[in-house]
Amino acid sequence: MSVPSEHGRPADLDAPLLARIADGDQAALGELYDRFSRPLLAAVHRILNDQREAEDIVHDAFVAVWQKAADYDPTRGSAFSWVMTLTRNRALDRVRSRKRRSELLAQSAPADLGYDQTPPDVVQAADLGERGAAVRKAFGELPAEQRQAIELAYFSGLTQQEISERLRQPLGTVKARIRRGLLKLRDLVAPPAP
Amino acid sequence: MIDERTEELAALHAFDLVEGPELADFSRRLEREPALRRIVDDLRETASACAFVAPAVTPSAGLRDRVLATCATTPRTGPASQRSESDAHGGGGGDNVTPFSLPAWTGWAAAAVFALLAAYLGFTASRLDYQLALLTESEALAALQARSLDTALESERIVSKEQTLRLKTAEQRVAALDTELAQTRSAALAQIAELKAQADLAALKIATLNSLLGNAPDATAVAVWNPFSQEGVLTVSQLPALAPDKDYQLWVVDPQYSIPVDGGVFTVDAATGEARFQFKADKPVDTIAKFAVSLERKGGVPKAEGPMVLISP
Numbered sequence: 092m093s094v095p096s097e098h099g100r101p102a103d104l105d106a107p108l109l110a111r112i113a114d115g116d117q118a119a120l121g122e123l124y125d126r127f128s129r130p131l132l133a134a135v136h137r138i139l140n141d142q143r144e145a146e147d148i149v150h151d152a153f154v155a156v157w158q159k160a161a162d163y164d165p166t167r168g169s170a171f172s173w174v175m176t177l178t179r180n181r182a183l184d185r186v187r188s189r190k191r192r193s194e195l196l197a198q199s200a201p202a203d204l205g206y207d208q209t210p211p212d213v214v215q216a217a218d219l220g221e222r223g224a225a226v227r228k229a230f231g232e233l234p235a236e237q238r239q240a241i242e243l244a245y246f247s248g249l250t251q252q253e254i255s256e257r258l259r260q261p262l263g264t265v266k267a268r269i270r271r272g273l274l275k276l277r278d279l280v281a282p283p284a285p
Numbered sequence: 286m287i288d289e290r291t292e293e294l295a296a297l298h299a300f301d302l303v304e305g306p307e308l309a310d311f312s313r314r315l316e317r318e319p320a321l322r323r324i325v326d327d328l329r330e331t332a333s334a335c336a337f338v339a340p341a342v343t344p345s346a347g348l349r350d351r352v353l354a355t356c357a358t359t360p361r362t363g364p365a366s367q368r369s370e371s372d373a374h375g376g377g378g379g380d381n382v383t384p385f386s387l388p389a390w391t392g393w394a395a396a397a398v399f400a401l402l403a404a405y406l407g408f409t410a411s412r413l414d415y416q417l418a419l420l421t422e423s424e425a426l427a428a429l430q431a432r433s434l435d436t437a438l439e440s441e442r443i444v445s446k447e448q449t450l451r452l453k454t455a456e457q458r459v460a461a462l463d464t465e466l467a468q469t470r471s472a473a474l475a476q477i478a479e480l481k482a483q484a485d486l487a488a489l490k491i492a493t494l495n496s497l498l499g500n501a502p503d504a505t506a507v508a509v510w511n512p513f514s515q516e517g518v519l520t521v522s523q524l525p526a527l528a529p530d531k532d533y534q535l536w537v538v539d540p541q542y543s544i545p546v547d548g549g550v551f552t553v554d555a556a557t558g559e560a561r562f563q564f565k566a567d568k569p570v571d572t573i574a575k576f577a578v579s580l581e582r583k584g585g586v587p588k589a590e591g592p593m594v595l596i597s598p
Binding site for chain 2: 115117120121124125128129130131132133134136137142143145146147149150153154157158167168169171172175176179180183188222223226227230241242244245246250251254266267269270273274276277280
């Protein structure tokens with residue numbers, strides 16, 4: 092179901108949904124919610140470690156999607172990436188504005204240093220489910236130190252220096268782990284060449 | 286191909302980890318370099334996939350309705366709104382636009398809008414309450430942090446005061462120890478001197494010299510010799526008065542030498558025949574076997590020539 096597009100990525104089946112939303116189609120927004128809400132909520136919950144706040148952020152993110160769908164540029168990335176970035180930014184802003192980062196990290200510490208292999212217990216869109224499984228499998232193949240660095244980079248809202256201090260590794264080492272890990276992850280989850 | 290440093294920046298940028306001047310520089314590069322922009326977009330796409338790593342969470346049952354209710358009453362701006370309005374007027378978005386209305390539906394539609402509006406307002410009020418609670422919590426946290434800082438500052442002040450006090454006490458103790466050490470050293474030196482004096486005293490050679498003179502049988506002398514300082518004192522009494530061209534001469538007999546060692550000449554009081562004579566041997570003396578006094582010509586001689594007048598046993 093992935094068809095390569097002009098910019099080298101598989102055709103994004105969700106991009107048309109955003110186009111319809113940009114046209115004011117509420118039904119399309121409902122469809123997009125059904126497809127994205129679970130991974131978005133999971134990621135935000137992972138960042139905030141609070142169900143009520145996570146749902147608040149997801150709610151605000153979908154309202155933002157409703158208002159800004161016309162700004163989405165399909166040549167820059169997938170619809171999921173666009174919506175996820177928009178949502179994550181809100182979650183990280185919440186983390187910083189509450190000045191409770193250290194508390195939240197302490198609360199979520201047990202999962203910080205390990206890849207959670209628990210399979211989703213809910214049914215979600217089949218293609219996203221496959222994508223999620225592929226990402227989790229690829230993530231599990233990364234060296235542990237690269238997984239740690241990437242998890243902190245994506246979910247913690249910490250700065251480079253703070254990640255370095257948290258992992259007790261030199262800053263240069265942390266940067267290198269993030270780069271290598273992300274490149275390897277990209278290669279592992281990339282769709283096969285057409 | 287891009288260099289490793291740029292690739293690293295691209296990866297960090299994908300996680301929004303580039304900040305400050307570095308971010309400004311990198312953003313300018315992204316505007317100028319489409320190829321770099323594509324790499325960053327590609328990496329951000331991968332970074333976004335990290336969301337799938339998070340453990341699954343099930344949304345609340347009402348979240349979907351809340352989202353849709355809010356969006357139904359949220360005005361949109363920009364190109365999307367204009368396009369939507371244009372489509373509605375032109376009939377392009379026919380699927381979700383009702384082209385006509387019936388009087389019987391108007392009431393239902395108004396009721397539905399009213400219900401959605403009420404739900405939205407209720408939800409908004411709930412959110413505002415929640416945000417207010419968050420702000421209150423933040424304020425309480427800030428106050429708590431301020432109190433903690435005050436406490437920490439006070440603790441540091443107390444610790445600093447205690448440390449100053451300890452330092453002063455330590456300095457006083459060091460001064461007292463210095464004094465004590467000086468006293469101990471002084472006492473030790475005195476004790477050493479005393480021990481040395483005792484040792485010297487123990488090593489003193491004391492001898493009594495008896496008369497060999499028929500005309501002065503009661504003449505006596507006592508010689509005391511300190512082997513460490515190689516000095517001695519001879520005290521004589523009742524020796525006959527000397528003729529003007531004569532001297533008494535003291536001799537120290539040390540077995541290591543073939544002849545007695547010259548101890549110097551002395552005279553006696555003509556009336557009492559007494560003298561106290563401090564002497565030194567002419568050569569280094571190890572062992573004293575005897576002391577002797579002879580009558581010699583004035584000024585003394587290197588080897589005894591005259592008669593012996595006193596000798597120790």
